[in-house]
Structure formats: structure tokens, C-alpha cells
Amino acid sequence: MLTSFMSYLGSTMTPGQAGNQLWALIYVLIIFAGVSVAVICMNWIERKALAHFQIRLGPMRVGPHGLMQPFADALKLMLKEDIIPAEADQFVFWVAPLIGLLAAFTVYTVIPFGPSQAVSDMNIGILFMLGVSSLGVLGIVVAGWASNSHYPLMGALRSSAQMVSYEVAMGLAVVSAVLLTSLHGIGIYGVTGNGDTGTLSMIGIVQAQQEQHVWFIFKFFPLGLIAFVIFAIAMVAEVNRAPFDLAEAESELTAGFHTEYSGLRWSLFMLAEYAAMIAVSSIAVTLWLGGWVRPFPNLLQGTAWDFIFSLFPGLTFLGLAGVALLGTVRMPSHSFFKIQKIGLGVFGMLLGSLALLLLVIAIAGRSADMSLAARFNEGIGYVYWFVLKVAVFMYLFIWYRATWPRYRFDQLMSVGWKVLLPISLGVLMLTAVVGVLVK
């Protein structure tokens, strides 16, 4: 076991490719923990950002600047009474949140955080991802059905109609990105590649962008951009977020599909929703924004630039630590705030030491040899740029929610079928034609 553990360390493959179940398990656990932490962070950031959009402060009481609020909420939800309505279908009611959660988390097995930083590199990665992430809707539909109540049922029906109208446009947009992967070594990009065959593997798609020296969002401008925008719209509908949050439309259906849910089950739905948001953002990043590739890998080449970009993770955490410490200084000096002040200070220190650790790794691993520190540094870089790109999408989700009213059921369908579908079909065909012509 130890040999199997150690043997993988020098590998440049994903655990799945290497056939190393132990490391695959470790990756799964790391990703599960990481996504859970990301959901907690997202919860706090959404409440704070939304609050600041809306000229209020958001959580301020539980911990400094409400930093402990997600934990307090999680605790509260876990301690709440577990209610299953008497008329509900008990088993289905019980299993529904799990379907959503499993679907949301299973997707992460193929998300490439780096060329080898993924559980597995499936050769049908993108298909697997689309398929499994659509299963999340099943959880919602089943939840609405099992609740045996009017509002949840309507939420469930809305959700299924929504999925039908958006999956198609989403799929076509994805296909046009997949088409681009078959353009290795052709046209103005002049890179040698492996011929005409495209790939469905998530890692392969990013590598195709690397080899063609362009993010697919800029490829065949504006075709890549349009396909990306269609995906970006459809993915909001896919995860039921504003302005497409019809399934849970608070002002219409009280809470839609999760009206009858409370406590831990409800929190599982929320966990699934946020995990799904991160997952679909990851698809968008992988397909159009170069995945783990850092900005300008070809323009700003060389070890010096590599070193500068490898400092970014450390500097980001240093910045966060700076914000936290600034908050500590600015905290009112009244004794009421003493504990909060200490807490925020300690939090800032933690972030600061994390930043220092990252900087030390960046400096230690700056040589391009294959030492452990260098490989570690490289991996951190991949994950950092991937997460940063995903974070932009997460912010957009909050921004949408603060800005737009909710679409109506029929309008959402007409946008899906009458606008997005024809455009994505057109983009797909044009991409194909242009691809052939360029060749």
C-alpha cells in the first residue's frame, strides 16, 4: 500500500489513468472537502455581496463580519426537527435531496483542476458531466412529487420544463466547443497536433486550447464567444438560479420544490445547488476559458514569468489577510467588540500564514526541475487559476440575482426554444463551416 501510495507521487497522470484507487480516493476526499468549504465560503460571500448590492450590511453578528454565520446556520439546520409530511411519499421524500447531492458531487470526478489534478480523465468526460449534472433535476422533480403538496408539485413541473428547454441549447453550445478541439495543428495557430480527431475528455479539451494557443472563447471570434454566452445563460437555468429560479420562485410558489423540506434535508438541497453551480461554472471554464491554464502562457513565457505568476496564489491570500487585518484595526475599540477583534485578527493571521506558506512553496519550487516542491508549486498554480476563473462565475451568479427580476414560465421557455436554440444551432453550423474552411 505504501509503495502504491509513493509510486503515484512522481506520476503526471490522473489517479484514474494510473489506475491508483488509493490516490483516487484521496482526491475524492480532497475534492469533497474542498467543495464543501467552497460552498461555505460561497454562502457567506453571497450574503455579504448581495447585502452590499442592496445597501445593507448582511450578517454582522455571528463572528467578525458574520464570518461564522454559515457554521451557525449549518448547526441550526442540523439541530432542527426532521419533518416528513404525513401525506408525503416517505422513501422518495427521503431520497430526493440525496439524488441532487450525488449528482452535483459526482460531476467533480471529471473536473480537471490541472492536467493531473483530477480524479479521472474520462474519454467521454464532457458527456459524463452533462449527463450527470442533468440528473440533479431529477432530485428536484422527485422532491416536488414526493412532497404531495401543490406548490412543490408546480415547482417540480417548472423545473422539468426548464431543463428540457435549456439542455438542448446547452448541449449544442458544448458541441461547438468540442468541434474546436479537432482543429489541432491547422490554420493560423500552426501547432503540431494529433491530427483531426477531437476529444471529449475534459483534460483533452483544455490541452487542445493550450496547443492552439487560444481560449475557445476567442476562437473564430465571435463564434466561440456566442457559444460561450449561450452556455453561460443555459447554465444559470440549469442550476435554477435567478433570473431562472422558477422552480423555487419564492414570491410565487413560497419555496417551490423545497416548500415541505426543512432542517438537514433542506440544507442538502442548498449544498447540492451550490455544488452544482460550481460544477457548471467549471464546465464553462474548462470548455471556453482555458481551464487551469494561466493567463498569457505563450505571450509571457519563460521561467521569470512562470515565477511571477506562481506568486499569485500567495499574493491573493496575502491580500485577503490584509483585508482581514485592516478590518481588525478598524473594529471599534469598545470592549463589546473585543472577542470579534481577536477572532478577526486570528483569522487574518491564519490567512497570512497560508499566504507565506504559498509564497515559500513558490520560491522553493521556482526551478523547473521535477523536484517535489516544483511539482507542488505547479499544481497549486493550476488549481489556483482554475478556482479563480470559477470564482468569477460564482460572483456573476450573485450579480444576476441582485439585478434581474424573475422570468415567467412561458417566457423562459420561449427564450430557450426561440432564441437560444436557433442561435446555438447556427453557431454550431458556422463553427463547422469555418473550421473546414480554415483547414
Place this chain on the structure above:
Amino acid sequence: MSSPVNDKTLPNAVSNLDLEAPDKPYLDSNELIINMGPQHPATHGVLRVILKLDGEKVLGTECVIGYLHRGVEKIAENRTYTMFNPYVDRMDYCAAVSNGLGYCEAVEKLMNVEAPARAQYIRVILTELNRIASHQLWLGTHALDIGAMTPLFYTFRDREEILKIFEKYCGARLTTHAFRIGGCQYETYAGFEKDVTNFLTFFAPKIDEYETLLTTNRIWLERTKNVGVISAKDAIALGVTGPVLRASGVKWDIRKALPYANYSKFDFEIPIGTNGDTYDRYLVRMMEMRQSMRIIEQAVGGIPEGPIMGKVPKVIKPPVGEIYHSIEAPKGELGYFIVSDGSTQPYRVRVRPPSFVNLQALDIMVRGALVADVVAVIGTIDIVLGEVDR
């Protein structure tokens, strides 16, 4: 298994939706009868709407009201005219000043006294400020119903400035009880004019801010245009008044049609719509806020000196008779019908609340629309349940 909600428990009084359905198989494809309210996020209080749905399509509605009934009209019969004055503030608590104005003017008309000019000006300023505050509250909640969360907080931020003026004037923010029969109880505080002028300069860009968020917002347009349309004919037939009527193209504003207080002295326009849809009602109210600002601007510049209370006896004993007096409240025509038997207590008070009458139009507006439109229409009618149920 029986149907999830036992429809048979509904009272017989509300049966024109044909609720007496036979025992249906579990989740069949018949019409769905659903209770929206009395506890629902978008029914603006405790309105209960029974919806008859075909999928998402609304086949019919039935409003069940009375969950906030406090018997205000009956209370009036056991109170003196002065004692009843604060009660009217609790009907439309978003526009308490208008309610007070209507009541005070009705009693004054009954007693044949008139408030002095200075009091009239103060009344107009406060009433119009209250109209803006009421429309702000409407805008915020209406946008929230349609799913735009943010305008609510913007309108509440700006409404706060109006409430601060009220608080400085009479000590109360919401149920102000600002006026007395015969004039105003309080003299304006030092700096009242300045506060009001400051508010006007503060608020002018804020309306533009609301409009930036919504007026040309594509989703907002889709959600409000051609939603909840009511023709001028239907609106008049149903007795609908206020912005809802004006949005259908009827130029009926009691401030112009039957001038009360001293509205005839001010120069302002009556904004009207053309289509009678939710978007027009939105535009009409937005324009009304601007017109209210115009009135306040003129009024605050011309407050005359003089007393604030007319010659009213200590004990108010109107002569035997009856009176109907109506004013243009933010939500429509607010009328008071008072019968006096010559004693210190009214024999009968009947209020014509605009929300109650306008709510009648709900059914005509949402028939054939979708569930999402029902909340949009409830928002656009701008009801306050305190006033509907009294």
C-alpha cells in the same frame, strides 16, 4: 388516496369556483385548486386568493378577505369624533396621512368649518410626501414579487427620509395622526421647509435610479407588459380608482375633479396610461411621484403665516346630517361617509377604501394568465390589507 388538500373544507360562501369536486384519484389531470395565502410571501399581508388552475394557467380566482378585520367602522360608533381620528391611520398604514386628511376634511365639511390656509398647505405637503412614501413601498414590494430583490432596499432607503420628516413633525413615523379636525395639531418645526426642499433635491435622482433598474429592463418589460390588462370600461364598471384606473386611460383624479384641501392652487398634471397593463400602472405611479414632487415644491415655497387650527369647539358635535367626502389617496378614491345624529359620536361611519374596491379587479385581470402573473397583479393593484379588511 384523497386529494392532498381537502377542498371540501372551504366555506360554502366561496363556492362560485365550483369547488365541490367529487372524490378524485390522486393527482389527476383536472383543475387544481390552490390556496394562495393567507400566509404567502406575495399577497401583501393576509389576503387569501383561491386559484383555480389548469397547470399554470389561471381559470378563476376567489378572494377571501377579512383576516385583518378589526371592525374599524363599528369602533367609530363608540368613539367621539376626535377619538376616532387615530383609528383611520391604521387602515392604510402605508398612507396614514391621507387617511387622516380624508377623515378630518369629512368631519370639517359636516361641521361646516374650514382649516386655515397655513394648515391646508402643511396638509398638502405631508399628504403628497406620504403619496411618495406609499408609492415607494409599492414599487419595492411589487418589484420583489416579480423577483427583483434590489429595488426594495433602494426604495426603503429613500422612504426613510420621508419618515424622518414625519417623525420630526409629529413624533410618529407610520401612523402619524398628523392632522386634527379643523387644522393641524402641530406647528411646523424649525427647518421643516428646508428638510422638505432637501428631500426634493435628494429624491429627484433617486426616481431616475429606480427607473434605471426597471423601466427598460428586458425581463421587467416582459413580466409587466400586457399582463393584468383591464380596459377603461371594465375599470369604471368595477369602480376601480387611482393609478389603476388612470393607467387604463381614464383621466380621473379627485385632486383635479373634485378639488379638496387647496389642490386647486397648484399646477400639476395627471399622468395617464394607455394599455391598462401592469407596465402602464408602473409608469403612471412613477410619474405620479414626480408630480407629487412638483406639488410639494410649489406648496413648500408658499406656506402662508397664520394659525394652524380653525375655529373648532373643544367638544366636536356636528349637526344632524350626513356627508360623503372623498380624497385621492395614493391607492385611489378614499371616501368617508359619516352620519351624525347630533351627538359627540358618529352614528355611522362607512369608509370607501380604494384597495378593497380595486381588489375586485383582480379576477378580471388574471383570468387566463399564469400563476406568476397573479403575484404581479396583486402587487400592481397595490393593496393594503389593513384597508381592505378594516
